[in-house]
Amino acid sequence: MRLLDDKVTIITGGNSGIGKATAKRFAKEGAQVVITGRRQEVLDLAVKEIGHGAVGVCGDVAANDFHQRLADSVGKWFGGVDVYFANAGIIKLEASAAVSEIGYDEHFAVNTRGVFFGVQAISPLIRDGGNIIVTSSLAATKILPQHTLYAGSKAAMAAFARNWAIEFKERRIRVNILSPGPVETEILTKLGIAEADRPGFEAHMADLIPAGRMGRPEELAEAALFLAAKGTFVNGVELVVDGGMSLT
Numbered sequence: 286m287r288l289l290d291d292k293v294t295i296i297t298g299g300n301s302g303i304g305k306a307t308a309k310r311f312a313k314e315g316a317q318v319v320i321t322g323r324r325q326e327v328l329d330l331a332v333k334e335i336g337h338g339a340v341g342v343c344g345d346v347a348a349n350d351f352h353q354r355l356a357d358s359v360g361k362w363f364g365g366v367d368v369y370f371a372n373a374g375i376i377k378l379e380a381s382a383a384v385s386e387i388g389y390d391e392h393f394a395v396n397t398r399g400v401f402f403g404v405q406a407i408s409p410l411i412r413d414g415g416n417i418i419v420t421s422s423l424a425a426t427k428i429l430p431q432h433t434l435y436a437g438s439k440a441a442m443a444a445f446a447r448n449w450a451i452e453f454k455e456r457r458i459r460v461n462i463l464s465p466g467p468v469e470t471e472i473l474t475k476l477g478i479a480e481a482d483r484p485g486f487e488a489h490m491a492d493l494i495p496a497g498r499m500g501r502p503e504e505l506a507e508a509a510l511f512l513a514a515k516g517t518f519v520n521g522v523e524l525v526v527d528g529g530m531s532l533t
């Protein structure tokens with residue numbers, strides 16, 4: 286018996302980085318994986334790569350009607366959900382003085398509102414004893430340069446998750462937070478770090494992280510698997526997976 290046999294799991298932002306690594310890990314453990322992402326062609330490629338009957342639903346987590354459409358489809362296809370991993374997120378590094386109203390709204394629409402309304406739409410489908418994982422960030426608790434807006438949009442995860450853990454207690458649904466430190470994913474390219482500057486950036490990060498390197502998506506996937514399937518008495522916690530960076 287594998288850890289997620291017969292379990293239905295939804296992973297938002299499952300076509301890239303941490304989400305895709307987790308989708309692969311969950312699928313290997315027997316899960317029926319449903320991933321979401323914004324671009325159909327990237328989603329299709331990821332679905333193929335994950336295999337094991339994974340399916341993709343394309344849409345924007347910042348659009349509230351997307352979550353209901355996802356819930357309706359998954360309900361129709363699989364009858365319910367066991368693990369909801371609200372992982373999609375964006376980041377733009379900027380000093381607060383440079384943040385525009387549009388940039389502010391975008392961060393909160395994806396990172397904060399997208400998670401809230403995702404849980405609102407999907408939670409009725411979650412079977413008793415299931416669980417929710419929300420992705421926050423080390424930046425929510427550690428002061429990092431130019432992270433103020435992103436940190437604010439992620440800090441809400443801790444409050445959401447702890448409140449939901451109590452709201453859903455009658456159904457024995459656990460709710461936990463996964464907080465990565467710096468991890469090698471496409472988000473670094475999206476940050477605007479040119480390929481040529483990447484080795485320098487990674488060396489700088491390695492200096493700041495007691496582990497001596499950045500994290501790998503597969504290591505975050507392992508932590509997500511722990512929260513989803515192994516940590517059956519773990520509820521309302523923030524699991525920081527950062528190679529010890531929070532200590533420095």
Ligand code: NAD
Pocket residue numbers: 297298299300301302303304321322323324344345346347372373374375376395420421422423424464465466467468469470471472473475
């Ligand atoms: P990534 O860019 O590889 O993946 C982000 C995913 O979110 C992608 O699949 C993308 O399509 C999806 N996404 C973004 N905006 C969306 C929208 N509006 N609608 C639907 N999907 C959307 O990056 P990642 O590093 O794998 O990030 C995953 C999560 O981890 C994010 O929440 C991120 O903030 C968080 N995180 C990452 C790091 C890191 O260093 N990589 C550190 C801390 C936290």
